[in-house]
Amino acid sequence: MTNSEAATTNVQSDPGERAPARNLGRSIGAIGVGTVVGILLTLGTDAAFYALGVLPKAGQSPSTEALLLATAYRCVFGVVGSYVIAAMAPNRPLKHALVGGFLGVLASTAGTIATWNKGPEYAAHWYPIALILTAMPCAWLGGKLRLSQMAKRSA
Numbered sequence: 572m573t574n575s576e577a578a579t580t581n582v583q584s585d586p587g588e589r590a591p592a593r594n595l596g597r598s599i600g601a602i603g604v605g606t607v608v609g610i611l612l613t614l615g616t617d618a619a620f621y622a623l624g625v626l627p628k629a630g631q632s633p634s635t636e637a638l639l640l641a642t643a644y645r646c647v648f649g650v651v652g653s654y655v656i657a658a659m660a661p662n663r664p665l666k667h668a669l670v671g672g673f674l675g676v677l678a679s680t681a682g683t684i685a686t687w688n689k690g691p692e693y694a695a696h697w698y699p700i701a702l703i704l705t706a707m708p709c710a711w712l713g714g715k716l717r718l719s720q721m722a723k724r725s726a
Contacts, residue, residue: 672710
């Protein structure tokens with residue numbers, strides 16, 4: 572058999588190897604679960620801070636300090652969500668975490684466009700831009716934390 576024939580022949584995969592369709596489902600599931608974890612942590616923290624008066628009521632301009640706090644915990648939750656994605660990924664955990672980060676960039680960009688100049692509560696334009704700019708570094712950090720943990724376990 573020539574090399575070109577071997578390339579076109581339908582070869583059985585290793586029985587221990589997972590099927591590509593199953594890996595795709597697991598990849599989508601990992602990204603979905605990690606994303607939901609990040610969103611739920613953010614929404615829960617937002618709700619707690621609104622109830623405590625740390626964040627202002629709807630329609631009011633948030634202080635710079637409140638927005639810095641929100642940026643910080645959103646970054647932490649982005650790292651946590653990306654770590655979950657990487658931990659659940661069937662392979663290439665960092666790549667999966669970065670896909671989640673890219674989705675965060677898309678969502679943050681959409682939110683920025685939708686709220687730009689929409690009222691006093693959206694007046695600080697640096698805040699949504701910061702969310703866009705921090706999504707990928709947070710995703711990378713979450714993925715790298717998972718890789719570091721995996722390396723320590725295999726050593």
